[in-house]
Amino acid sequence: xxxxxxxxxxxxxxxxxxxxxxxxxxxxxxxxxxxxxxxxxxxxxxxxxxxxxxxxxxxxxxxxxxxxxxxxxxxxxxxxxxxxxxxxxxxxxxxxxxxxxxxxxxxxxxxxxxxxxxxxxxxxxxxxxxxxxxxxxxxxxxxxxxxxxxxxxxxxxxxxxxxxxxxxxxxxxxxxxxxxxxxxxxxxxxxxxxxxx
Amino acid sequence: xxxxxxxxxxxxxxxxxxxxxxxxxxxxxxxxxxxxxxxxxxxxxxxxxxxxxxxxxxxxxxxxxxxxxxxxxxxxxxxxxxxxxxxxxxxxxxxxxxxxxxxxxxxxxxxxxxxxxxxxxxxxxxxxxxxxxxxxxxxxxxxxxxxxxxxxxxxxxxxxxxxxxxxxxxxxxxxxxxxxxxxxxxxxxxxxxxxxxxxxxxxxxxxxxxxxxxxxxxxxxxxxxxxxxxxxxxxxxxxxxxxxxxxxxxxxxxxxxxxxxxxxxxxxxxxxxxxxxxxxxxxxxxxxxxxxxxxxxxxxx
Numbered sequence: 001x002x003x004x005x006x007x008x009x010x011x012x013x014x015x016x017x018x019x020x021x022x023x024x025x026x027x028x029x030x031x032x033x034x035x036x037x038x039x040x041x042x043x044x045x046x047x048x049x050x051x052x053x054x055x056x057x058x059x060x061x062x063x064x065x066x067x068x069x070x071x072x073x074x075x076x077x078x079x080x081x082x083x084x085x086x087x088x089x090x091x092x093x094x095x096x097x098x099x100x101x102x103x104x105x106x107x108x109x110x111x112x113x114x115x116x117x118x119x120x121x122x123x124x125x126x127x128x129x130x131x132x133x134x135x136x137x138x139x140x141x142x143x144x145x146x147x148x149x150x151x152x153x154x155x156x157x158x159x160x161x162x163x164x165x166x167x168x169x170x171x172x173x174x175x176x177x178x179x180x181x182x183x184x185x186x187x188x189x190x191x192x193x194x195x196x197x
Numbered sequence: 198x199x200x201x202x203x204x205x206x207x208x209x210x211x212x213x214x215x216x217x218x219x220x221x222x223x224x225x226x227x228x229x230x231x232x233x234x235x236x237x238x239x240x241x242x243x244x245x246x247x248x249x250x251x252x253x254x255x256x257x258x259x260x261x262x263x264x265x266x267x268x269x270x271x272x273x274x275x276x277x278x279x280x281x282x283x284x285x286x287x288x289x290x291x292x293x294x295x296x297x298x299x300x301x302x303x304x305x306x307x308x309x310x311x312x313x314x315x316x317x318x319x320x321x322x323x324x325x326x327x328x329x330x331x332x333x334x335x336x337x338x339x340x341x342x343x344x345x346x347x348x349x350x351x352x353x354x355x356x357x358x359x360x361x362x363x364x365x366x367x368x369x370x371x372x373x374x375x376x377x378x379x380x381x382x383x384x385x386x387x388x389x390x391x392x393x394x395x396x397x398x399x400x401x402x403x404x405x406x407x408x409x410x411x412x413x414x415x416x417x418x419x420x421x422x423x424x425x426x427x428x429x430x431x432x433x434x435x436x437x438x439x440x441x442x443x444x445x446x447x448x449x450x451x452x453x454x455x456x457x458x459x460x461x462x463x464x465x466x467x468x469x470x471x472x473x474x475x476x477x478x479x480x481x482x483x484x485x486x487x488x489x490x491x492x493x494x495x496x497x498x
Contacts, residue, residue: 136469
């Protein structure tokens, strides 16, 4: 049997912690719960993360880097801004369905427990890879003449607030249809709202 | 009277379409007398020199250093002789040809009069389409609007001392134009922490975010070699206009071009993605000392 490397074990902790935090909440989940889920001792867990707070911050960075790399791949494609919007919406919904813990963690843990992330994860620090890619998307959209030039946060809030809201409704089991069924209209709505006037 | 003129390089200053700004700038050089004493002055407008313009345009003299100020217009005549003829004639005998200022270097401000016709003496913006193509190896571009007097003095000294003048791809001396105007800017700490200047003419804040400052993309040493030995645009709270670059003059000089609040142009050689990452994180922190007037900040509580 192949030896599990330290990096693979770290990934195992990240996956387990994401699931537990997003299902049970940040405060109820304990380090013994996480260690138990990955099948390691609590003592060994501390070789990977020095505290629950540090793990929580690493998780935000992990999600931000994952989403950032997905958006970067879309940004670098030779397609129109309208198509990019569709691809970003599809990617985001696909993550929400296949790895719901990623988006759930972001919405329910990161955005709801600001006191945990105040020191060392404030502002853009942990979400920079994701936000930077959205900046690139908006910059390229305006530069190519497809999008209306406006304040970054007005556009960012419209785009990500909309997607976050839909995923939240999906998580609450309020949406009557699977997320996938909404992506065409949502992508079209975002484009219509942001396109050059 | 000494007669060392025979050993001195012969200097000739010609003009195309110009506001005389480079001549005026050069007059501010504090060591002007000492410098000019090293040359035999054939003709410099605004100076009492050996020959009049009428004598110069007869084209039967020779020179060692030719300085050309202003935009080149192929239809222009000086003292009733075609400028093209005068320029090409003196270019042949000169060992060094200096384009003084951005008009002579790239076309500059007076290219706008006839953009299809006018150019610099060698370059038309970034392309070598000017009249001195055959003598291009001799051409040294000292761009700037106007020329920095110290830079012209520096290059003239190098010529007198027979030094090798290394040039960049736009024929600007590397010694003077490899730094950026950003280097030596007293506002660098505000740039690092992304604190913008609230208005023009203040001592605090960076002019890059709102006020159109081009210093991080402009090759010039004006924040290292100061104007009149004391100041620079950015030091008095005016943005760098990028006047040493071939695309000068640009439009909206006092406003940074942004796309959804993101600067269209980022510091030279820095990938936009990297710049945005760093800028976003730096903006997260609020440094109290950098937010108010420097003189109001109390170091003790």
